[in-house]
Amino acid sequence: MARIGIVIYSLAGAGAERVSVNLAHEFVAAGHAVDFLLATGEGELMDEVPATAGLKVARETGARSWRAAIRDYVQEQSPDVLLAMMEGAGVLSLQAARGCVAVYVVSHIHFSRHCRHAPRWKERWLMPLAARWYLPRAAGVIGVSHGVSEDIRQAAGLKTERVRTIYNPILTDAFYKKAAEPVDHPWFVPNRDWLTVVTVGRLTVQKDHDTLLRAIAHVNNQRPVRLMVLGQGERLEELQALADELGIGAMVKFAGFDANPYRYIASSDVFALSSRWEGFGNVLVEALACGVSVVATNCPSGPREVLDDGRFGELVPVGDSEVLAEGITRAYEREPTPTKLSHHLKQFESASVARQYLDAMSLMEKEAQ
Numbered sequence: 001m002a003r004i005g006i007v008i009y010s011l012a013g014a015g016a017e018r019v020s021v022n023l024a025h026e027f028v029a030a031g032h033a034v035d036f037l038l039a040t041g042e043g044e045l046m047d048e049v050p051a052t053a054g055l056k057v058a059r060e061t062g063a064r065s066w067r068a069a070i071r072d073y074v075q076e077q078s079p080d081v082l083l084a085m086m087e088g089a090g091v092l093s094l095q096a097a098r099g100c101v102a103v104y105v106v107s108h109i110h111f112s113r114h115c116r117h118a119p120r121w122k123e124r125w126l127m128p129l130a131a132r133w134y135l136p137r138a139a140g141v142i143g144v145s146h147g148v149s150e151d152i153r154q155a156a157g158l159k160t161e162r163v164r165t166i167y168n169p170i171l172t173d174a175f176y177k178k179a180a181e182p183v184d185h186p187w188f189v190p191n192r193d194w195l196t197v198v199t200v201g202r203l204t205v206q207k208d209h210d211t212l213l214r215a216i217a218h219v220n221n222q223r224p225v226r227l228m229v230l231g232q233g234e235r236l237e238e239l240q241a242l243a244d245e246l247g248i249g250a251m252v253k254f255a256g257f258d259a260n261p262y263r264y265i266a267s268s269d270v271f272a273l274s275s276r277w278e279g280f281g282n283v284l285v286e287a288l289a290c291g292v293s294v295v296a297t298n299c300p301s302g303p304r305e306v307l308d309d310g311r312f313g314e315l316v317p318v319g320d321s322e323v324l325a326e327g328i329t330r331a332y333e334r335e336p337t338p339t340k341l342s343h344h345l346k347q348f349e350s351a352s353v354a355r356q357y358l359d360a361m362s363l364m365e366k367e368a369q
Contacts, residue, residue, distance in 0.1 A: 011046050025350070033112070075230070087111060090135060102161045106133060114277070136156065136157060169351075170289070181263040194223070196269050211319050219325045226252075233254070269332055296316070
């Protein structure tokens with residue numbers, strides 16, 4: 001049995017947080033001890049942490065207190081490894097561990113692009129420097145897509161053999177149970193006379209909902225359409241105003257955060273992702289697993305890999321609303337390939353991915369017999 005410390009800022013329900021919780025369950029099932037080392041003890045996924053997992057939360061806000069909590073944990077629990085989710089957590093873990101424990105860093109985003117567009121100067125300027133200084137000291141770096149792996153390798157000056165690509169652990173029994181739950185909303189009734197499109201993601205510049213709203217306006221000129229937007233963020237009022245300006249305000253529902261977006265995805269006609277950049281695109285895997293037609297921007301990085309170069313969904317250029325509208329229509333009319341898709345989705349199954357993580361961290365031999 002090994003002890004694994006998962007270092008992540010919070011469990012606030014985004015992609016990296018979901019990955020952390022799914023991995024924790026698989027690690028525990030394999031007989032390992034798991035602890036979460038959090039900067040803040042908040043988040044929608046707190047209740048989904050394995051019952052046997054430990055929780056250590058920084059006493060105060062800020063990087064210094066979080067780093068101290070990680071250092072105390074290393075001294076008190078002597079973990080076999082620290083698994084740091086995101087580059088910032090990786091830098092703090094390496095500082096706190098001081099070479100006493102192996103640290104593996106997981107890159108979940110297209111790091112260089114994220115830093116260029118970050119609103120805070122520390123993320124724009126200091127984080128790239130810190131990554132280049134500290135990440136070469138990690139026992140290994142894991143990228144969630146080949147595009148992410150190559151980006152962090154170049155950004156942090158890492159040797160090729162120090163970076164490994166492991167896709168995210170998305171598909172679990174719990175996911176399929178949630179996806180099968182009914183939807184009580186008039187836009188999702190059977191035999192409807194309109195096209196229902198769903199998108200999921202925070203309302204940020206990265207997700208480029210502007211282009212999606214304009215695409216929906218184009219589609220609406222050809223056929224009746226509805227758009228359900230699941231997610232919250234600082235751009236809500238701005239996007240609502242744009243929808244009204246485009247004359248589709250009554251056809252767009254900004255539904256906020258939902259603990260089970262999968263039921264809406266499964267009941268929709270098309271799932272659309274309009275991002276300017278991604279790391280992997282968890283929600284694309286979820287949409288494919290729900291059996292829904294998918295259209296996504298061919299942004300760096302993830303969608304092209306998840307959709308296998310367009311084999312399992314429509315890929316369109318970033319920021320082009322007219323082409324995205326055409327992609328939505330093509331996705332709706334596309335013939336499904338369930339047998340080939342089932343085989344494709346196996347690489348995203350949680351148990352299989354967890355084994356790859358254990359192998360990457362040299363912990364396979366420590367699995368409980």
